[in-house]
Amino acid sequence: MVFIKRIELEHFKSFGKKTVIPLQPGFTVISGPNGSGKSNILDGILFCLGLASSRGMRAERLPDLINNNHQENGGVLETVVSVVFSLDNFHDNPTESGELKVTRRLRVTKSGSYTSTFYLNDSPCTAGELQEQLLRLRIYPEGYNIVLQGDVTRIITMNSRERREIIDELAGVAEFDRKIEQTLVTLDVVKDKQETCRILQEELVQNSIRLKQDAEKAAKYQKLKTEIQEKKQWDLVVNWHYLQQEKHRLFQQIQSLNSQQKSLGKQLEQLQEKIVKLQENLSHLNYLIKALGEDEKIKITSQLATEKVRRENIWKNLETLTALREEYAAKIQEINANIVVNDGQIATLLDEIKILDTKTIPFLAAERNNIKIALQQKKIQANSLASNSQELLNKQRGLNQEIKELQDKLNPLLTQEALLKERCANLSQLLAESQQKLAFLGEEIKAKRQTVFSLETEEEKYRQQVQELTEKISQLEADLKLHQETLIRLEKEEREKQKLFYQLEATRQAQQEAQGTTASKIILNSNLSGVCGLVAQLGEVETKYQLALEIAAGSRLGYIVVEDDNVAALAIQLLKQQKAGRATFLPLNKINPPPVYVPQTVRNATGFIDLAINLVRFEPRYQPIFAYVFGNTLVFDSLESARNFLGKYRIVTLTGELLETSGAITGGSLPPRTTFPFGFSSPSPISSQLHSLSARLAEIETIRAHLTTILSQKRGEMSTLSLQLNKTRQDYHKQQLLLEHSKKEIQLLQAEVEKITTIYQENRHHLQQSQQQLENLAQAIPLLQNSLEDKIKTLKELEATFNSQQWQQLQQTISQLEAYLEEINSQMETAERRLITGKGELEKLLSQQQYFKGQIQEINQEMTSKNKKFTQLKQQETSVNETIKQLETRLAEIEAKLKEYKQQRDKTEEEIKETEDLKKQTELLLEKTRIKEEELRLRLEDINRQIGELPKEIPNTPGARQLFEEDIDKIQPEILAKKLEDIRGEISRLERKIAALEPVNMLAIEEYENNQRRLAELSEKMNTLATERRELLLRIENLKTLRLRAFREAFEAVNENFKKIFATLSEGDGYLQLEDENNPFNGGLNLVAHPKGKPVQKLNSMSGGEKSLTALSFIFALQQYRPSPFYAFDEVDMFLDGANVEKLAKMIKKQAEYAQFIVVSLRRPMIEAAERTIGVTQARGAHTQVLAVKL
Known part of the structure; x- marks a missing residue:
């Protein structure tokens, strides 16, 4: 843990030459007579670490901290204080060890100027760099690491708002206020820019109106002059033809219009009745659509999408399991094929072993015994023939005995040699097969490991994607939570402000009614000459x-x-x-x-x-x-x-x-x-408040609308990211399954390799033993064979001395029998070797069968697990399909009904619109017929007059005739009349326009385009500024929300700490109380306590000791909220009685298990509870000295 290892003081206050005070972790008390300088040790810590001003260290200015009895050459005064921290097992870096030395040097020149320098490990540093290091060690300038004599009193005497500001400092409210202030400055800049742009926009709009008019004049001027000349010629032609034709049909039209007016009146009555019926039907359809409930459709659609995603996941898992099951089935099929082959080989070997063991070997053994008997008989006959020569017989017998002994020795060795050779061959074959299998398995494992590496890479990629998406979603959730809290806070503020607004508005209206201000305002604002003002305004x-x-x-x-x-x-x-x-x-x-x-x-x-x-x-x-x-x-x-x-x-x-x-x-x-x-001359305070509230409500509405848009966007992003996260998690899970399966395969292969390797090692050991035995036999057999050959040669030479035919025949028979016996022995050895070899092969095949069956058992177990999971997934699939089917059926029913009702509604609305349009057309037509009838009557009279005034010949003007698609003589008079009226009206209108347009500014078009471009750019800039203003307003509100959240978190934590600590110190209960729960920053903070046996009291109502105990509980609560490696108390127990000092000492001793406590005290319970005590006294020469350290 971090703790102060020692303090070095040189010429600081009452200290003289360099004094080193060693300290240890735990609970240390500094004690000594009043005025001995014990509190100066804590002042030295404050001075060195820069945690207090000179007044906080009981000095008017920094030079007053230097011992005046010390003066260097040249009249320079200097003090140096060092605090050395032990960094063993530092929480930020447990591997860090060593020390951190903080030094502060204060030099005062003869002229009175002074310099203060900080050092870190004897290297100069700035105060900011020192504060960074202290923050790293959890030592805070605004914290309560060092509690001086006046701090407890200050907490007791400070007002509730100042006490609340302590929580503000812990929660970092000042930092939020600083950010809010910076944002407000930026907001003011944006507002100024908006106002500038608005003024410029108004100017540009005015210019645009003026320039647009000039540009239109310039564009129309030339065109109008040409049109007027052309239309005057058209007027003469069309008018002549019109007057000739119009006379013949005016009377008939007047009669027709009378009949048409009656018919149109009846149609209007019928259309009105139809519209009423259709509107009733439309209201009924709208009620049905609303009753059916589109919310239910949205809900079912959402559930359906969720179930389909779930079904897709099940299908993917089923595909994976199906592939695994097919792979397992193929493996089982392959192993079963190997088992069938081995079964055939085992059956063949069993038959062969049975024949050898029951037939061949017994038969050869019986045959060998028969031959031995026959041979013995022949040898007896031969011996009888040789009885005449006892010496010769004795030699023969001796040789035969020696030959037999040699054969008895040699035959087992030969048999053993043959068996060993066969065994070596078999073992060599097994070793070769094992090496092949190991090589094959090594390649398989290598390939699987490559697959595992690829899968691990993919898994890591998906894991990172899941982590990134999770972090994004977490950030979005945090943003959403912040925005929602801000929105809730703004809605609450809006309700409160609206309530206050309505109250003030009602008060203002009541005042106006009482004062008659409505009438007064009208008179005062009417600019009526001779009005002096209200009586209240004149005095x-x-x-x-x-x-x-x-x-x-x-x-x-x-x-x-x-x-x-x-x-x-x-x-x-x-x-x-x-x-x-x-x-x-x-x-x-x-x-x-x-x-x-x-x-x-x-x-x-x-x-x-x-x-x-x-x-x-x-x-x-x-x-x-x-x-x-x-x-x-x-x-x-x-x-x-x-x-x-x-x-x-x-x-x-x-x-x-x-x-x-x-x-x-x-x-x-x-x-x-x-x-x-x-003195009343301006709007009342109520009006000012109403104006302020109205502006704030408008601002809140703007922020709420912006917040609603942002929340909608964030929720959309959240939905998209959630779907993406679910899909990525599914892919990640699939990769994990594949990876797990591949790892299991590698484990199986490695187990098989280990098994084969063990067998290989055993076989190689057996082979080495057999080869060693063969080498020994290779040395012994040739010696016995040479000796046997010598004996047989001697015997043959001895037997050659017999010349009789009978002897020769007996010897020939004996030789044949011996040769046959040797052949039988050879066959016997071959059969026995084959029996041993067959049993070895049988054992090998049975071992393979056992291995294959073990593999099948393991695969079957895995298959059982996968089948169980497959069955579960199929059941889930069935359930999901049934749910989807139900949802789709319900959705189809709703959509069908909605579609039917909406089609009917749309059809009805269209029919109503068509009917209303028809009604309007009919009304318009009726009005037109009436007007037209009157016009026709007047026109008929005028036509007769004009016909006599027109020339008899028609003017020839081709341009006028081109106005019509057919011959002008065949066109109806109505068309000609309308065209003639249009032409004359157009001529008059064009002449008026020509007169109004002059003079014309021909450069207005270009100026207008430039002005419009600037206006568009300015509008875009104003939109950007408006967006920026909304963002700044939202940032301010979010910062206010974060500020309130940080304050409440700090307050609740400190409150909980205070409750526990006060209960320990006073055996009562207490808590922190905010004066304004809804808006803590508008009120203060009270310490409410209920000491044991007394009623609930606030701090101001307590006794001196209770106040000190309550204030100390508050200080401890603050310290626990933001723990530090060390704490120093300066006689905080001076106002407590002995019992409470003892309780305080016990608490400090308990807290000293987690941090270093340095307490200046004169009280016996505190000194007795400490782990060590440092004695301080005033030495000769008025210097403070540390006299003793009691451990």
Whole structure:
């Protein structure tokens, strides 16, 4: 843990030459007589670490911290303080060890100037660098690492707001306020830019209007001149043809129009009835669509999409399991094929072994015995023949015996040699096969490991994707939570502000009704000449007399002063016209106030101040007005002094009581002021508050709309990322399954390799043993064979001495029998070797069968597990399919009904629209027929007149004839009339336009385009600024939300700590109480305690000891919220009794298990509870010395 290892003080305050104070972890008490300098040790820590100002270290200025008895050459004073920290097992870096030495050097020159320098490990550093290191060690400038004598008192005496600001510091509220202030500065800049852009936009819009008009004039000017000339020629041709044709059909049209008007009237009645019926049907369809509920469709669609995604996941898992099952089935099939082959080989070997063991070997053994018997008999005969020569016989017998002995020795060795050779061959074959299998398995394992590597790479990729998506979703969730909290807070604020707005609006309306301000405002804002203002606006009073004079004047303060009665009459007429209510006017030329004087009986009365009118400052010409308002009202200082004159004079007191001449007294608690205050000339505070609230409500609405948009976007992003995360997780899970399967395969292959390797090692050991035995036999057999050959040769030479035919025949027979016996022995050895070899092969095949069956068992177990999972997935698939089917069926039913109802509704709406259009057309047609009939009658008369005035010949104008697609003589008169009217109207209109356009600015078009481009750029910039302003407003609100969240987290943590610590120290209960729970920053913080056996009290109501104990509990709670490696207390127990000191000491001792505590104390319980005590005294030469360290 980190702790202060030692403190080095040189010429600091009461210390002289360099003093080193060693410290250890745990609980240390510094004690000594008053004034000995024990508190200076803690001041030295504060000074060295830069945690307090000079006043915090009981000095007016930094040079006062230097011991005045010390002075270097040149009159320079200097003090050096070092604090050495032990960094063993530092929590940020457990491997870090060693020390951190912090030094501060203060030098004061002879002139009085001084320099202060910090050092880290004897290297100079800035105060900022030092603070970074201290923060790394969890030592905070605003924390409570060192609690001095005045800190406990300061917490007791500070007001509740200052106490709340301690929590602010812990929560980092100042940092949030700084960010909010920076954002507000930026917001002001944006507002200024918006205002600049708005002014420029208004200017550009005005220019655009002007330039657009000029540009249009320039474009139209030339075109109009050409059109006028052409249309004048058309007028002559069309008019002549029109007059000739129009006369023949006007009468018939008039008759037709009369019939048409009657028919159209009936059609309108029928269409109206149809529209009413269709609208009733439409209302019914809308009710059905709403009743059916599109919300249910959305809900079912969402459930259906979720179930389909789930089914896709099940299908993917089923595909994986199916592939695994097929792979397992192929493996089982391959192993079974190998088992079948081995079974055949085992059956063959068993038959062969059975034949050898039951038939061949017994038969050869019996045959060998028979031959031996026959051979023995022949040898007996031969011996009888050789009985004549006993010496020869003895030699023969001896040789035969030796040959037999040699054969008995040699035959087992030969048999053993043959068996060993066979075994070596078999073992070599097995070793070769094992090497082949190991090589094959090695390649398989290598390939599988490559697959595992690829799968691990893919798995890592998916894992990273899952992690990235999870982090993105977490960030989105945090943003959503922050925005939602901000939105909830804004909605709450909006409700509160709206409630306050409505209350203020009601109050203002009530005041207006009481004061008649509606009428007054209209008169004052009408710019009517001769209106001087309200009575309240024309006078001023001192604050101490304001209440009395306003009550004395009453509603007359709202009367309107005018120059004369003519102005009053005009004003009354204006109120009548606008129906704005009533008002009282005081014309200066007609007002007749009563005489004003001070009665002699009250001039020297106790409590009398003056006449009311004398306490008002106003222009002299308004003397009659204020005399009318106040009359002879007297002002007294209190009700007691005024009662002596009750019923004699009209009196008002400074506290607001009003005494009338009738004897009536008005007084009591003061209601809200409904009259105009003196000096009233601007909007009331209520109006200002309403304006401020209205602006804030508009701002909240803007932020809410922006927040709603952001939340919608964030939720969309969240939905997209969640789907992507689910898909990635599925792929990740699939990769994990494949990887797990591949690893299991590698484990199986490695187990098989280990098994084969073990067998290989055993076989190789057996082979080495057999080869060693063969080498030994290879040395022994040739010696025995040579000796046997010598003996046989000697025997043959001996037997050659016999020349008789019988002897020769016997010897030939014996030789044949011996050769046959040797052949039988050879066959016997071959059969026995084959029996041993067959048993070895059988054992090998049976081992393989066991291995194959083990593999099948393992695969079957895996298959059982996969089949179980497959069955579960199929069941899930069936369940999901059934759910999807139900949802699709329900959705189809809803969609079918909705579609049917909507089609009917759309059809009905279309029919209503068509019917209404038809009705409008019919009404329009009816009106036209009526107008046209009248026009035709007048036109017929005019036509007859005009025909006589026109020339008889038709003018030849090809341009006019090209206006029509057919011959102009065949065109109906209506068309010709309309065309003629259009042409003449167009000519007149064009002539007026030509006259209006001159003069024309031909450069206006280019100027207009440039102006429009600048206006578009400015609009884009204003949109950008508006977006930036919304973002800044949202940032401010989010920072406020984060600030409130940080404060509440810190407050709740400190409150919990305070409850536990106070319960320990006082055996009672206590808690922290905010004055304003809804908005903590508007109020303060109270410490509420319930000491054992006493009622609940606030800090101000406690005794001195209880206050100290409560304040210490608060300090401990703060320390636990932000723990540090060391704490130093300076006589914090001085106001506590012995029992409470003992409790405090126990708590510090318990806390010292986690941090270093250095306590300056004179109290015995504290010293006894400490692990070690440092004694401090004032030594000779007025220097503080550490006398002893008691461990």
